[in-house]
Amino acid sequence: MSPDSHAIRANQARASKPLPSLHTSVRPGSIAFARPTALRNARLLTRLAHGLIAFLPCLLVLQVLHIHDAPLIHRYLAQSVLFGLLCVLVFQCLGMYGEDMFSNRWCIRKIFFAWCPAFGLLLIMHALFHYSAHIPVALFLCWFAGSYAGFIALRLGTLEVFRRLTHKGHFLQRSVILGCTENGIRLAHYLRQHSDLRAVVVGFIDDREPSRLPPEASQLLPRLGGMADLERLVREQHIDQVLVALPWYAEARNQHYAKMLRRLPVRVQLAPDMRVFRYAGSRITPIAGVPMFTMSELPLTGWSPLLKRAEDLFLGTLALLLLMPLMGLIALAIKLDSSGPVLFRQKRHGFNHQLIEVYKFRSMHHHLHDADATKQTGRNDARVTRVGRFIRKTSLDELPQLFNVLRGSMSLVGPRPHATATKAADMLFGDAVEEYASRHRVKPGMTGFAQVHGLRGETDTLEKIERRVEYDLAYIEHWSLWLDLYILVRTIPAVLLAREAY
Structure with missing residues (x-):
């Protein structure tokens, strides 16, 4: 040009x-709608709607408590109007009226984390003005839930209105x-x-x-x-x-x-x-x-490492207490089935590419074990014991890694750790996939995003390890506690339905 x-x-x-x-x-x-003031008007209307949604439950409180004293009603209303204004101010400070407002995202979590501190101000106001003594806790909970539902309904309604206007050319x-x-x-x-x-x-x-x-x-x-x-x-x-x-x-x-x-x-x-x-x-x-x-960011920043560690300690301890009887039975079955130690220890790459010792229930004959995993386990592998074949198929051999989680070398959810000599198509994983080392930016996990998408078992082709790395990197980029819980919930059906683990 x-x-x-x-x-x-x-x-x-x-x-x-x-x-x-x-x-x-x-x-x-469509021109009537395409004005520079449309953006300002949209933000203004949203602020007014948020203030009303935060204020309106006050009227319900007055009805439920059957308050008829005029001065008390006026005080309730004045404080609730002030709270509505403060709610809008908190939303403003937390970026509720920024770029995301015009995105197609539902913003449900963002609304929740903005509404919680705003509602905390309401509780502080009532405590300071001796107002909370007249309102039962159940009504406060209804106020919180009702307004939050109103915010979500407003957001979804706004998205639907804009969708219809867009469809009509506005x-x-x-x-x-x-x-x-x-x-x-x-x-x-x-x-x-x-x-x-x-x-x-x-x-x-x-x-x-x-x-x-x-x-x-x-x-x-x-x-x-x-x-x-x-x-x-x-x-x-x-x-x-x-x-x-x-x-x-x-x-x-x-x-x-x-x-x-x-x-x-x-x-x-x-x-x-x-x-x-x-x-x-x-x-x-x-x-x-x-x-x-x-171009690249630390995968876990701010409070994220602390939250993830708290998740590992709480859920890991709970899982260990619940599964201890089952782990005892598995240990007994291994001991009766073949000679050798119950646990198998193997060096694998962990966070920041550091070597960690990973625990597993022994699933192979002790004299045939492969500490470096130079040869991956395949179908009908003669090295696997009878008990080992069952616990590998059901991933019960991974349960001792709960001790790794509590010690801090692993996490409940994260990219699965691989042995140092593991290969795909006769190539080390690090050589086969250029971004393989990026998996080590977080702690390895007992289960991961790749595993709940059916990527378990032998990685005998380059495509299999490439797909695993893709899911692992997607997990690192989009980590959240909600994603961890989603993966944990999906792990059990993923293990039961899997056919690739030998």
Whole structure:
């Protein structure tokens, strides 16, 4: 796309011609909703709704308690209105009206963690003003649950309203991508996958003829014309935002178009090099005032390590107490079935690639055991004992790793630790998969995201270890206590239904 005067004059000559794709993609009826104040109004209405939802249960309290004393009613109402305002202020401080507000996420957890401290203020207010003595605990619980349900209903209702408006062609903002370049196509793909309630991209703007554009572009978005057509669309209030996707090294062209677009009443955004977003979780972090793309982040930060350790200690201790009789029976069966120790110890890679000693119930004949796992266990492996075949199939041989969890070398949930010499297709795992070492950024686990998706047992092909690593890295990137609990709940059916463990 060239900014020379010949191309500009050619576009001006075409400006009066109708654009075939324009009338189908940009309808005048949608313009009333596409105003710059729409975003501010949406935030304002949401704040008012949140304040009302936090306040309204007060009326229910007055009805249930049969309060008729006028001064007391006025005090209740005044304090509840104040609480509604404070609730909105807490939501504001916790980012409830930020970027996520216009995303397609349900935000259920975010609402919960914002509502808890806000409701804590209510309890403090009642305690300070000797107000709580008149309200039973059950009513407070109903207030908390009722308002929380109201916040969720408001969020889901808002998403549904915007979905219907979007379906009818009404949007908070309309955007075009300036530059049908490789970066522009990447940007269009990314915006399609990460949709936003605030904006919809209606097409490309490019001065080149359609025959010179990449064939893939026409399958994504229509070409709405060149710069002259863009100016006309902006003047007629059909476009609210321009996303400049020209290569960053084309500094002269970027400056030229920036100068042109500054004359128009439109928001202009310079898109980054979309290849950066190949790195999972890319986000911008200011360092000394300079915006930096975060390519990799510590997997557990803030309170996360403490919460995960508390989870391991509590659930690990509970599981050990409940399973101790079963572990005793397994130990007895192993001792009666074959000679040798009950437990098998093996060196494996743990957190930060450090070697840890992992405990298992012995499942092989002692004189045939393979401490380094140079040969993986296969179907009908002669080294496996009768009891060993059963406990390996049901993963009961892993139960002694609860001691690893309590000692802190392992976690209940995490990437499964592998022996140092384990191979796939005659290649060490670290050599077979480039990102294999990234699994060691967290503690290994007794069960993991890969295992509950059926990836257990022998890893005799590169594809199997690659898929495991993909699930392990996804777990690390998206860790939460909820994900851990989900994996723990799914572990039992995953073990019972598995056919790959030998």
